[in-house]
Amino acid sequence: MAYETIRFQQADGVATITLNRPDTLNAFNDTMIRETTDAFKRCGKDPAVRCVVLTGAGRGFSSGQDLGDVQQRGEGFSIAEHLRRGYHRLIRAMVRLEKPIVGAINGVAAGAGFGVALAADIRIASDKASFILAFSRVGLVPDSGTNWFLPRIIGQARAYELAITAERLSADQALAWGVVNRVVPHQELEATVQEYAARLAQGPSLAYGLTKRAMYRAWEQTLEEALAYEAYLQETAARSHDYQEGVQAFLEKRPPRFQGR
Numbered sequence: 001m002a003y004e005t006i007r008f009q010q011a012d013g014v015a016t017i018t019l020n021r022p023d024t025l026n027a028f029n030d031t032m033i034r035e036t037t038d039a040f041k042r043c044g045k046d047p048a049v050r051c052v053v054l055t056g057a058g059r060g061f062s063s064g065q066d067l068g069d070v071q072q073r074g075e076g077f078s079i080a081e082h083l084r085r086g087y088h089r090l091i092r093a094m095v096r097l098e099k100p101i102v103g104a105i106n107g108v109a110a111g112a113g114f115g116v117a118l119a120a121d122i123r124i125a126s127d128k129a130s131f132i133l134a135f136s137r138v139g140l141v142p143d144s145g146t147n148w149f150l151p152r153i154i155g156q157a158r159a160y161e162l163a164i165t166a167e168r169l170s171a172d173q174a175l176a177w178g179v180v181n182r183v184v185p186h187q188e189l190e191a192t193v194q195e196y197a198a199r200l201a202q203g204p205s206l207a208y209g210l211t212k213r214a215m216y217r218a219w220e221q222t223l224e225e226a227l228a229y230e231a232y233l234q235e236t237a238a239r240s241h242d243y244q245e246g247v248q249a250f251l252e253k254r255p256p257r258f259q260g261r
C-alpha cells in the first residue's frame with residue numbers, strides 16, 4: 001500500500017515506519033495520524049512482522065500536532081473529537097499490537113509526538129534527541145496518553161514540572177530518568193536500532209507479545225489478579241513451538257531457532 005506521509009519498509013521480520021513530513025519536523029496532520037495507525041494495524045495482521053521500528057525522517061522525530069493544520073479549521077472544530085478519532089486510535093493501535101515496538105528517537109519529540117514516542121515499548125535515542133511536553137506553550141493540557149505514560153515512568157512531580165514549564169528534556173536526562181532505554185551517537189542510531197530489532201525479530205515473538213499484554217494489564221490489576229493472569233498467559237506460552245524449541249535447545253547446548261509461534 002502506498003502512503004503519502006510515512007514510509008513503510010519491511011525486511012527480515014522487521015517493519016520500519018518512518019514519519020515523513022520532515023519540513024515540519026514530522027508534525028501530525030490527519031493523513032499522517034491515519035496512515036501511521038493503519039501501518040501499525042497492518043503489522044499486527046502480518047505474521048511475517050515480528051518487530052516494528054518507528055522513527056522520523058530528517059532532524060525531528062515528531063513535533064506533535066501540525067499547528068498550521070488546526071489553525072485552518074473552522075468554527076465547528078472539536079479538539080476532543082480530533083483526539084478521539086485520531087491520536088487515541090493511534091496510541092491504542094500501538095499498545096494493543098502484541099509485538100515489540102522500538103522507537104528510534106532521532107530528534108525532537110514534542111507534544112503528541114512525545115506521546116507517540118512513549119507508546120513505543122522501547123526507546124533508543126540519538127544523542128541529538130530531546131523531548132518537550134509542548135502543550136502548555138500553546139495553552140493546552142498534555143494529551144495523546146502523556147498523562148498516563150509519563151508519571152508512571154518518571155514520577156508525577158517530574159512529569160508535572162515538564163508539563164507546566166514545557167522545558168526541553170535532553171537525551172541524557174531522559175536516559176537518567178528512564179524515558180529512553182539507551183542513547184547512542186546520532187550517526188549510529190539507525191544501525192544500532194536495526195541490529196537490535198533484527199535480534200528481537202528472531203526471538204520468541206508469541207511470548208514477547210503476551211508479556212506486553214501482561215505488563216499493560218497489570219497496571220489495572222491487583223497482585224492477585226496479576227498472578228492469576230500470568231498463570232493463564234504462561235499456559236498459552238507453554239503450548240508454543242518456541243517453548244519446546246527453547247527447552248530442547250538449552251538441553252542440547254545450542255542456540256534456539258524460534259519461529260514466533
Ligand code: LHQ
Pocket residue numbers: 023024025027063064065066067068070079082083108110111112113132134135137138140143
Ligand atoms: C511545525 C511544527 C508543528 C507545524 C515545527 N506544526 N509546523 C492535539 C489536538 C489538537 C490541537 C493541538 O494539539 C494537539 C496536541 C499537540 O501536539 S500540542 C503541541 C504541538 N506542538 C508544538 O507546540 C511544538 C511546536 N514546535 C516547536 O516548538 C519547535 O518547532 C520545536 C521545539 C519542536 C523545534 O524547534 P526548532 O528545532 O527550532 O525548529 P523550528 O521551530 O524552526 O521548526 C522547523 C520547521 O518546522 C518550521 O517551519 P519553517 O517553514 O519555518 O522551516 C516550523 O514552523 C515547523 N514546525 N513544529 N507542530
